[in-house]
Amino acid sequence: MSSLAAILNNPIEYLKGVGPQRGDLLRKEIGVFTFRDLLHYFPFRYVDKTKVEKVVQLHYQMDFVQLRGRIVRKEVIGDKRAKRLVATFRDETGEIPLVWFQGWQWMEKSLQLHTPYLVFGRLSMFNGYLQLSHPEMDLVSTEAGGGKQFLEPVYSTTEKLKARGLTGKAIGKLTSNLLEQLLPGEVPENIPASILQQYRLLPRHVAFFKIHKPMNEEEAKMAQRRLKFEELFIVQMRICRLKIRRHQLSHGYRFDNVGEYFNGFYNEHLPFPLTGAQKRVIKEIRQDTVTGRQMNRLLQGDVGSGKTMVALLSMLLAVDNGFQACLMAPTEILSQQHYKGLCELLAQMPLKVALLTGSIKGKARKAILEQVAGGEIQILIGTHALLENEVVFKNLGLAIVDEQHRFGVAQRALLWQKNNIPPHILVMTATPIPRTLAMTIYGDLDVSVIDEMPPGRKPITTVHRTEFQRPQVMDFIREEIKKGRQAYIVYPLIEDSEKLDYENLMKGYEEVKAFFPEPRYYISMVHGRQKADQRNTNMQRFVTGDTQIMVATTVIEVGVNVPNASVMVIESTERFGLSQLHQLRGRVGRGADQSFCILMTGNKVGQDSKQRIEVMVQTNNGFLISEKDMELRGPGDMEGTRQSGVLDFKLADIVQDKPILEAARACAEKILSDDPDLQLPDNQPLRNYLALLQGKSQWSKIS
Ligand code: ADP
Ligand code: MG
Numbered sequence: 179m180s181s182l183a184a185i186l187n188n189p190i191e192y193l194k195g196v197g198p199q200r201g202d203l204l205r206k207e208i209g210v211f212t213f214r215d216l217l218h219y220f221p222f223r224y225v226d227k228t229k230v231e232k233v234v235q236l237h238y239q240m241d242f243v244q245l246r247g248r249i250v251r252k253e254v255i256g257d258k259r260a261k262r263l264v265a266t267f268r269d270e271t272g273e274i275p276l277v278w279f280q281g282w283q284w285m286e287k288s289l290q291l292h293t294p295y296l297v298f299g300r301l302s303m304f305n306g307y308l309q310l311s312h313p314e315m316d317l318v319s320t321e322a323g324g325g326k327q328f329l330e331p332v333y334s335t336t337e338k339l340k341a342r343g344l345t346g347k348a349i350g351k352l353t354s355n356l357l358e359q360l361l362p363g364e365v366p367e368n369i370p371a372s373i374l375q376q377y378r379l380l381p382r383h384v385a386f387f388k389i390h391k392p393m394n395e396e397e398a399k400m401a402q403r404r405l406k407f408e409e410l411f412i413v414q415m416r417i418c419r420l421k422i423r424r425h426q427l428s429h430g431y432r433f434d435n436v437g438e439y440f441n442g443f444y445n446e447h448l449p450f451p452l453t454g455a456q457k458r459v460i461k462e463i464r465q466d467t468v469t470g471r472q473m474n475r476l477l478q479g480d481v482g483s484g485k486t487m488v489a490l491l492s493m494l495l496a497v498d499n500g501f502q503a504c505l506m507a508p509t510e511i512l513s514q515q516h517y518k519g520l521c522e523l524l525a526q527m528p529l530k531v532a533l534l535t536g537s538i539k540g541k542a543r544k545a546i547l548e549q550v551a552g553g554e555i556q557i558l559i560g561t562h563a564l565l566e567n568e569v570v571f572k573n574l575g576l577a578i579v580d581e582q583h584r585f586g587v588a589q590r591a592l593l594w595q596k597n598n599i600p601p602h603i604l605v606m607t608a609t610p611i612p613r614t615l616a617m618t619i620y621g622d623l624d625v626s627v628i629d630e631m632p633p634g635r636k637p638i639t640t641v642h643r644t645e646f647q648r649p650q651v652m653d654f655i656r657e658e659i660k661k662g663r664q665a666y667i668v669y670p671l672i673e674d675s676e677k678l679d680y681e682n683l684m685k686g687y688e689e690v691k692a693f694f695p696e697p698r699y700y701i702s703m704v705h706g707r708q709k710a711d712q713r714n715t716n717m718q719r720f721v722t723g724d725t726q727i728m729v730a731t732t733v734i735e736v737g738v739n740v741p742n743a744s745v746m747v748i749e750s751t752e753r754f755g756l757s758q759l760h761q762l763r764g765r766v767g768r769g770a771d772q773s774f775c776i777l778m779t780g781n782k783v784g785q786d787s788k789q790r791i792e793v794m795v796q797t798n799n800g801f802l803i804s805e806k807d808m809e810l811r812g813p814g815d816m817e818g819t820r821q822s823g824v825l826d827f828k829l830a831d832i833v834q835d836k837p838i839l840e841a842a843r844a845c846a847e848k849i850l851s852d853d854p855d856l857q858l859p860d861n862q863p864l865r866n867y868l869a870l871l872q873g874k875s876q877w878s879k880i881s
Contacts, residue, residue, distance in 0.1 A: 185364050186214035194355045200342055207336045216356055217365075217386055218828060219349070220405075221331030224398055227298065228328070234271035236301060236308055243310075244298045245269060246318065249291050254282065265289055267297060267310075275309045294318050329392045353390050360386075368867035369408060370860045373845050380404040403838070406830040410839045413618065413827075414846035415868060422854060429599050430472035431575050433464070437498035439527065440491065447526055455630035456484055462626050463492050463604065467576075473602035476616070479628030480800035481608045481764025482635065488628070489578045490520060492604060497529065497556045501575025501601075504558040506565075508581050510535050510710065511717055515739055516580070517559045534560035534569070537710070574601045581607060608764065609757055610804045614832045614839050629801065637798045638767040640775040642751075642791045644783075651747065651776055652693040658745050659699065659726045663771070665745035668762055670753040671706065671731040679731065680707060686749060687729045700725040706733055732758070741769035751777040752787040756807035759794055786810070809833055 190210050191201025204210040210219055231243045247269030256262050263282035264275050276297065278285045299313025333346040333353075344352075365383035367374075374381065380388065380400050385408075388401035452460075459477060466473035479485045493503035505520075507513040517533040524531060532546050532555045549555040553572035558564065605623070616625050643651050655665045667690060669683045687703055694701070702716040702725040713733070720728045721740055728743075746766045748759065759777070766773040777791055793806045812833070832839055849861060856865035 185360070186212065186217065188213045190216060193352060195348075195352050200344060203339055203342055203344065207339050208334075213356055216353060217360075219333065219353070220389055220829060221333050221350070223332050224329035224392065224395075225298070225332060226395070227330050228394075230296075232271040233267075233269050233274050236274065238301065238303055238308060240301050242298065242300050244296065245274070245310075246294065246296055248294055249276075249289055252286060252289055252291070254286060267295075275307070276313055277304075277309050277311045279311070289315065290317070329394060329398055331390055331392075350390075357387055357390060366867070367863050369411060370849065370864055372860060373411075373849075377407065377841060379407055382408070402829060406827075406835050407838050407842055409827050409830045410832075410835070411842035411845060412867070412871070414839075414843045415849070415864070416871070417618070418846045418850050419868075422850060424474075425471050428472040430467070430470060430602060431499070431501060431599060432470055433467035433495050433499040433501075433575070433602075435498050436464070436495065439494040439498045439529065443494055443524070443527060444491070447523065449523065450632065452487065453484060453628070453630045453632055455479075455628040456488055459488050459626045459628060460491050462624075463488075464495065466624065467495065467602055472600050473604065474623050475602075475604050475626055476623045477604060477606045477626045477628070478610045478616070479606070479608065480610060480631070481761065482631065482768060483608075483628040484632055485580070485606045485608070485628060486516065486519065489580070489604070489606065490523060492576060492578065493557050496576040496602075499575065501573050502550070502553065502556055502558065502571050503576040503578070504560070504564055504571070504574060505578045505580065506560060506562065508561070510537065510561055511714065512580065513559055513561050519739075520557070520559065529557065530555050531557040531559065534558055534563050536561060536563050538563075576604065577601045578604045578606065608800070609761065610800045612801070612805045612808050614836050615808060617839065617843055618832060634770065635767065636770070636772050638746075638763055638773045638775050640763065640777065640795045640798075642777045642779065642795060644779055644781045646781055648778075649693075651778070652690075654774075654776075655727070655745055655747070656694070658774075662742075663744040664720065664723065664726050664728070664740060664742050665747065666728045666730065666743060666762075666765055667747040667749065669729070669731050669749045671733075680705070682750075683729070683731055690727060690729055694727070699727065701727045701729055704728065704730040704733055706731060732762070739768060740765070744769070744771055744773045746773070746775045747778060748775070749778050751779050751791060752784065754790075756790050756793060756803050756810065759790065760800055760803045763794070763798075764800075 189201065190196055190204050190212055191198050193213060193216070196204065204216075208219065210216050225242050227244055229244060230246050231240070233245060233247070236243060245267065247267055249265045250268045250273070251266040252263060254261055254263050260279075261282065263278040263286050265277075265285075266273050267276050276299075294317070296316040296318045297310065297313045298316075299310040301308055302311060303309075331350055331353075333349040335344060335346045335349060339345075339349075360383070362381075362383040365386055367382045369379065369382070373379070379385075380403075382404070385401045385404040388397045389405060392398035392401060463473065463475065466475060477485060477488065479488075489505055493505065496503040505513075505516055507516055513533060513535055517531070521531055530549070532549065534543070534546050534550075538546065546555065546558075547568060547570075550558055551570045551572060558571075563569070610627075613625075658665060667686065669679065669686055671679050683703075683705055687701070690701060700719075702720040704713050704716050704720075708716070716725075717728075719725045723742060743766050746763055748754065748762055751759065754762070763775040766775065775794070777794060779787060779791070783791070789810060793803060797803060830838065849856075849864075852858075853861055856862075856868075
């Protein structure tokens with residue numbers, strides 16, 4: 179077995195047709211070090227050589243075409259610097275030029291006139307005429323013979339490789355050499371037989387053969403499907419095992435009691451019935467916290483879905499069991515809002531709640547720190563000031579992080595270190611990420627979702643307006659203000675062009691002021707260049723209703739709650755991503771009245787922006803929007819995924835291959851729940867394969 183498998187470990191230069199110099203290039207250029215790497219160097223598409231077109235039927239929308247005919251003329255044209263060879267190719271229906279810009283000397287010599295060729299290449303237009311440039315030319319023995327009867331794989335290559343004769347075709351030839359000498363046993367199976375059967379997957383060695391040398395499209399698809407499944411399945415197996423291991427190793431406090439704090443609040447002071455989704459999540463949290471293991475849960479819920487109430491009830495659960503709890507928010511304003519909101523809700527409860535932020539100093543700070551250390555303060559709310567060393571809890575049992583994308587993984591880890599036994603962690607985010615992505619990058623966290631809005635919300639009406647319509651937009655704002663409402667006008671902020679953004683904002687501010695000369699209308703301006711207390715004051719004036727219009731950069735994006743605001747105007751919408759637009763829109767629609775989101779753009783809008791705007795106009799559903807965002811931008815560009823490296827798949831694409839990913843995840847979970855240590859005979863190949871991978875990458879880094 180080991181000697182058989184070893185062939186794939188051979189250095190690439192030992193393969194027939196490679197040698198030391200080409201070996202060097204293959205390593206440097208495309209990362210192919212071993213036979214195994216070459217086997218995994220997949221074609222990026224196939225060309226169908228089973229079809230032969232007629233010249234008369236060609237049209238510009240065709241891509242690659244194959245023709246059969248003869249060359250009737252060839253001539254070199256153009257001046258010294260831009261010479262090219264033009265060969266006139268004819269079949270029984272018409273003529274088309276074949277053109278070479280490079281290597282034309284050699285082609286001119288070698289092309290034979292009046293001899294049957296099979297020609298394959300990409301159609302292009304030049305001066306309004308169709309032509310083929312740099313086509314592949316194959317001499318065919320009889321004119322009646324068909325095209326080649328299989329799909330030809332196309333491999334990507336580089337200029338340097340080409341210079342050494344390693345064209346895409348030549349790489350294909352090397353792969354053929356490898357496949358010829360490979361025995362089935364040398365490509366051992368790594369998916370249990372029952373799963374192969376259930377999902378009708380090709381055996382591993384067959385799949386590798388067919389992905390490089392399919393006879394037809396169907397075979398290529400089958401091979402890809404099998405290998406995509408494998409890729410996703412192996413990743414999911416590793417993530418799930420990591421999670422199991424963490425569960426086995428981690429100790430956590432037990433919250434066995436549901437006592438007077440939780441029940442007292444729930445029965446007497448709950449201001450509204452919980453939604454089904456809120457109830458479900460609280461149940462999940464309760465289940466997590468009685469296992470004796472540390473909870474690590476991500477709670478996703480759209481803006482306004484009611485995450486705060488879930489946080490509050492969870493904290494009461496901690497207090498019921500004699501523990502302290504803390505709630506950490508990314509900004510001073512947000513923590514103040516949380517503090518104020520929770521104090522109101524808890525006014526009738528015998529509980530000590532405190533706020534700790536950077537601006538609480540001196541004696542007041544000292545007093546809070548002492549009471550946290552002494553355990554008198556049961557619930558502590560604050561910014562990342564909570565993470566500082568001087569903050570020592572008596573017995574922190576639960577730490578909640580709101581709006582998690584503002585906190586790094588490292589900061590979260592600090593919370594763990596607050597005790598010997600780490601507190602339970604609940605991370606809440608209003609930036610929904612698609613489930614498939616969550617499965618992969620947060621795969622070892624447990625995920626809860628609030629997918630239901632509190633009743634009675636009116637969906638926000640979203641419209642697109644251009645610069646031409648600005649006066650009407652301003653009139654609309656005036657109407658809303660007359661009804662007693664408030665409005666946001668938000669400008670983009672991009673780090674690279676901070677100066678420009680600042681100027682934009684100022685210009686906007688002056689413009690808005692000019693539109694609202696009435697002395698009774700006031701405008702708050704908030705941006706990143708202001709000092710924290712100035713920003714705070716301005717924000718506070720809007721919160722209390724002293725100002726009617728808030729002109730701001732995206733600093734207001736996170737969490738600010740002004741239920742009376744009914745209009746959100748987003749300037750230069752083109753410059754925002756979908757998720758960010760959705761976040762901004764979530765600032766309105768928090769009261770009972772109809773709210774509006776107005777997406778402003780220039781008069782001309784690019785295709786990309788158009789698509790995003792359409793999505794925004796059509797739906798208020800954050801999950802749909804995040805799915806769409808991922809589709810438009812690709813998973814690699816989603817927030818927080820870039821560095822994680824877990825998305826470097828060779829074949830799979832978690833957007834397009836979502837059904838495969840879901841199946842692979844389900845399989846991984848099932849296998850591990852039936853056979854956690856992979857002891858069953860059916861799971862041996864998988865176990866061996868995973869053992870081989872062990873230590874090959876830094877997987878523990880995934881958050
Ligand atoms: P988010 O998930 O964005 O943090 P919040 O917790 O701030 O949302 O809740 C948004 C608003 O909805 C708050 O005013 C809150 O009081 C209200 N709310 C939360 N849950 C419910 C519910 N079950 N029924 C009615 N209103 C609710
Ligand atoms: Mg919130």
